[in-house]
Amino acid sequence: MDLSLLAAFVTVATEGSFSRAADRLHLTQPAVSKRIAALETDLGAPVFDRIGRGIVLTEAGRALLPRARDILKGVDACRRVVADLSGPVSGPLEVGTSHHIGLRRLPPFLRRFARGFPAVELNIRFVDSEQACGAVAEGLLELAVVTLPLTPAAHIETEVLWDDPLMVMAAPDHPLARLTAPSPADLARYPAILPEAGTYTHTLIRQAFAPHHLELKTRLQTNYMETIRMMVAVGLGWSMLPVTLAGPDLVGVEVPELALRRQLGLVRHRDRTPSRAMAAFCEMLRTPLEGSHPS
Structure with a gap:
């Protein structure tokens, strides 16, 4: 099965829209529709029902989605293993954080990280702490820097950075x-x-x-x-x-x-292989800034 078809399917399911999926994949909407059609032909079953202007997963689509995500995460991990063997720390890193932490805690660390790792494509997503933790649990975010949950969900690993x-x-x-x-x-x-x-x-x-x-x-x-x-x-x-x-x-x-x-810190999926970019970012957050005091 073509991985690009699975990637298109997972993106459409996540975004809930062909047009938004096309924007995220940097493709045209017809190209995304063509990939979904090819996947449905390959499977012999529809994965989406088109209802009015919206879409919903079919029974086949619901069964396929978690498995497709696992396959793509596995492929991504394989690529990281090979890419991380040598060379500078690089590649994409998407981090979810709350507005409060993003405004009050992260700016000096982000400045230091950008200077130290210019090859990393850092994308900061501002979301509520609860949403960020959910996205990590579902594999949609690699890392979150948020208010830590009082009772972490299964498969979630937390680390306190700041009191x-x-x-x-x-x-x-x-x-x-x-x-x-x-x-x-x-x-x-x-x-x-x-x-x-x-x-x-x-x-x-x-x-x-x-x-x-x-x-x-x-x-x-x-x-x-x-x-x-x-x-x-x-x-x-x-x-x-x-x-x-x-x-x-x-x-x-x-x-x-x-x-x-409250406790503020890192949230990761314990079963997800960290990229070198993520490891570098976490290590940088653990290292106190010059002249700072623990809080």
Whole structure:
């Protein structure tokens, strides 16, 4: 079976669109359609149903998809073994990361990596931590640098890079900022701005409040820490934010019962053979920057 046919099939299934698959494969849409037609002829069964303007996998397509992905990953691993025997570190490396880490943690490391490994085609995808972990689990991403899951999924390997303490923060003129020793019950009296339900950070905050049997008044929810910070700074509510986001427009509110911390780091698939580019990137992240302090 022609591997290019399998690659076209997996890309169309992943993208959910012939046109988006064509863009990703740098082909025309008719060329992608021709490859899918050739695959269906080879298999003797359709792999997609065309319904209106959309497509859905047929029973045959659903059965083929995981096996096709395994075949392509195996071929990719073979190519890496040969390519990695000699020569400079090169090739593509796609890394998923959250907006917060991409803005606050990665920039100096990315600068150092780009200078040290110019032959690597580095592609940074900004996605939620939960989505990035799912993409690694499905083999769609080689590496993620994200907020680590509280309970990693099967086949996922995590490594802590940074400890990320969280602190209750509010605008300087917020009522909470005037309390000398606020309790969790005091926080529950005022609207909160939190990450969306289902995120690792939201779960961590909810777990911290659970022993106090308090229901939080959630005014707004968003996954972007920078957006939450802005809304807190203008007085729309309080939140629990990384201490790295502290500034003159925010007041840290000490609540001893809510000493929370997230862990940020690497997420890999334990069964995936790492490329030299990925290994170099991970090693670079493990090496402290000059003048930096562990956090």
